Amino acid sequence: MSASRRRKIPSRETAPRAPWLTEAVAALAEALRFERPADAVLSRFFRERPHLGQRDRGEIAERVYAVLRHRRSLETWAGRTNPRALLLAWLMRGEGWSLARLEPWLEKGERAWLAERKAAAPVLSRAERLDAPDWLIERLDAAYGPAETEALLAASNRPAPLDLRVNSWRTTREAVLARLQADGIDCAPTPFSPLGIRVQGKPALHAHPLFQEGMFEVQDEGSQLVTLLVAPRRGQTVVDFCAGAGGKTLQLAAALRNTGQVYAFDVSAGRLAKLKPRLVRSGLTNVQPMVLAHERDERLARLEGKADRVLVDAPCSGLGTLRRNPDLKWRQHPALIAELQEKQCAILAAAARLVRPGGRLVYVTCSLLPEENEAVLEAFLAQEPRFSLLDPLPLLFKAGVPEQIPRWESPTAEVLVDRFSPTVLRLAPHVHGTDGFFAAVLERGTSP
Ligand SMILES: C[S@@+](CC[C@H](N)C(=O)[O-])C[C@H]1O[C@@H](n2cnc3c(N)ncnc32)[C@H](O)[C@@H]1O
Incomplete structure (x- = not known):
């Protein structure tokens, strides 16, 4: 088998599962129009594509949100602004995918472009690093000072945990925690709210009997x-x-x-x-x-x-x-x-x-x-x-x-x-x- 032929048949380890990558670009293109909130864009996108399984949906949503979070720094890093370029830039820069891992999915010219960007390693300005628009940074700087603004925006650029509030009229936090943990859900009390439970990962809690019975809400x-x-x-x-x-x-x-x-x-x-x-x-x-x-x-x-x-x-x-x-x-x-x-x-x-x-x-x-x-x-x-x-x-x-x-x-x-x-x-x-x-x-x- 020749080298070029070998490259086209990646191993199971390195092959990106193509469906979500292709679909993720389409979802991202829609979200980047900023005509509707991203969650509404994704809900409709998934409704229109019932063939996508739970796992693919998760992979797509995660990447769409990641690019939205880091849009400004990715645009600078990529030197391009189109959704496909931003997604590839995220996979490489944000998730550390190697060129070899991306290779089976790349189109003509993209390998050279990505290799060039990686080698160039563009230096980001403060605003690009903070991944926020100038007007917002200016207002936060004025209100809280530069150091606080940087800490606030850095934390705002990370995904939020999943918090629940127990229905204190019907049950207690301890009872809900015990039941969720018994069902294999990794969760703990929230540090400050006496009504809260913080859940690790993204279990499908809407199907859980305690949710159906009104014992907790996501909040x-x-x-x-x-x-x-x-x-x-x-x-x-x-x-x-x-x-x-x-x-x-x-x-x-x-x-x-x-x-x-x-x-x-x-x-x-x-x-x-x-x-x-x-x-x-x-x-x-x-x-x-x-x-x-x-x-x-x-x-x-x-x-x-x-x-x-x-x-x-x-x-x-x-x-x-x-x-x-x-x-x-x-x-x-x-x-x-x-x-x-x-x-x-x-x-x-x-x-x-x-x-x-x-x-x-x-x-x-x-x-x-x-x-x-x-x-x-x-x-x-x-x-x-x-x-x-x-x-x-x-x-x-x-x-x-x-x-x-x-x-x-x-x-x-x-x-x-x-x-x-x-x-x-x-x-x-x-x-x-x-x-x-x-x-x-x-x-x-x-x-x-
Ligand atoms: C921050 S959201 C409320 C979220 C909600 N309290 C919760 O905890 O889920 C603000 C709400 O104000 C509503 N709103 C906008 N203008 C209003 C008005 N003039 N009078 C009453 N509600 C208004 C919006 O429709 C929106 O649902």
């Missing part, structure tokens, strides 16, 4: 922690103003132990509809979903001044969730952030009207940009002197969060961030191992 530990700040008491009236598919609604309803009432509002009927099956599984009956026309919907009037707790999990850039949604850093831009800020101010003002005297309003985003957090808070407090900030940490400790939870309050470079540092909660992947979250607890004074 990032950071999301659990900010929801703990709402801390409703039995029998109280709680409003989840931006409930979406109800991740936090379910936690609040369970915290009320199925008493009182949780109003789950959202302007998106589609998102709220996803709450319904989750509610059925959970067994909770104290939740009332309602689709709002907008934040000033006149049907809100009957709740004015009546709610004990109002949670505003505001629509935001989502830049705290880059571990799960790396495409967001390429899809967001400053003009969108400005629009979001306006919306956040309007929603917070409208939601505040529902809080009773002595009640609490909790403002949350999954962004770490001061424009969406401290600036919104500052504008709100300037207009609403009846509200004042409560220190979130004692509230977390009371909810069972260990006092050793790290603080992320300094170093800060921007006055706005500094000013609110002791009175707001900031969670970040490089400090807490959670998604990035901002939360502020505002108490309304007791005079009407």
